[in-house]
Amino acid sequence: xxxxxxxxxxxxxQMGQEVILRCVPISNHLxxxxxxxxxxxxxxxxxxxxxxxxxxxxxxxxxxxxxxxPDGSNFTLKIRSTKLEDSAMYFCASRGxxxxxxxxxxxxxxxxxx
Amino acid sequence: xxxxxxxxxxxxxxxxxxxxxRCNYSSSYSPSLFWYVQHPxxxxxxxxxxxxxxxxxxxxxxxxxxxxxxxxxxxxxxPSAHMSDAAEYFCVVNxxxxxxxxxxxxxxxxxxP
Numbered sequence: 001x002x003x004x005x006x007x008x009x010x011x012x013x014q015m016g017q018e019v020i021l022r023c024v025p026i027s028n029h030l031x032x033x034x035x036x037x038x039x040x041x042x043x044x045x046x047x048x049x050x051x052x053x054x055x056x057x058x059x060x061x062x063x064x065x066x067x068x069x070p071d072g073s074n075f076t077l078k079i080r081s082t083k084l085e086d087s088a089m090y091f092c093a094s095r096g097x098x099x100x101x102x103x104x105x106x107x108x109x110x111x112x113x114x
Numbered sequence: 115x116x117x118x119x120x121x122x123x124x125x126x127x128x129x130x131x132x133x134x135x136r137c138n139y140s141s142s143y144s145p146s147l148f149w150y151v152q153h154p155x156x157x158x159x160x161x162x163x164x165x166x167x168x169x170x171x172x173x174x175x176x177x178x179x180x181x182x183x184x185x186x187x188x189x190x191x192x193p194s195a196h197m198s199d200a201a202e203y204f205c206v207v208n209x210x211x212x213x214x215x216x217x218x219x220x221x222x223x224x225x226x227p
Contacts, residue, residue: 033215042219043158043204056214091157102148103215105158 004106023092033093120218133192137205
């Protein structure tokens with residue numbers, strides 16, 4: 001069964017450093033998403049991506065964040081200068097087109113900013 | 115505007131007793147609704163979804179949910195809880211042709227042996 005994969009599973013970084021979180025969506029999916037979940041809190045939408053551009057983004061997704069689909073298979077989330085409050089689990093998701101197509105989630109990357 | 119309210123942050127049931135996790139939604143359009151489960155240190159797994167077909171939806175692991183438009187609800191039920199059901203459950207709404215999915219705050223289910 002196809003699945004969304006994410007690497008690394010755990011990333012530890014120093015405050016102010018750049019991190020890139022990687023995702024490989026399901027191959028025939030067209031919509032891609034990033035979410036984050038701070039420990040003990042709800043899942044928060046960050047950004048959605050379709051047709052090689054951002055289609056929607058939340059208030060959390062400020063200039064420190066960017067997304068890219070560099071090679072037609074990977075979907076990356078970059079945080080330019082990490083802050084302590086960026087520590088969270090980051091989930092990638094993808095889905096096919098049309099109403100009712102559910103999102104398929106990856107296992108997540110736990111980001112720890114020290 | 116679209117939103118989801120999960121009415122209980124924590125639910126505790128005894129093994130073998132029924133489970134009810136409540137979800138109310140707000141949507142300007144015909145919604146699609148989903149329940150996801152998250153086991154500790156795991157990703158999100160789809161339990162079931164409603165997409166304007168039958169209002170009673172059956173999912174995996176014996177879970178069901180009923181879409182009630184008049185009550186704007188999509189409550190998740192299971193007749194008999196199992197220890198393995200202990201997890202976090204999220205109700206999610208997606209509007210018709212919408213690209214964004216709105217998550218509820220989650221309900222933590224504890225199953226007491």
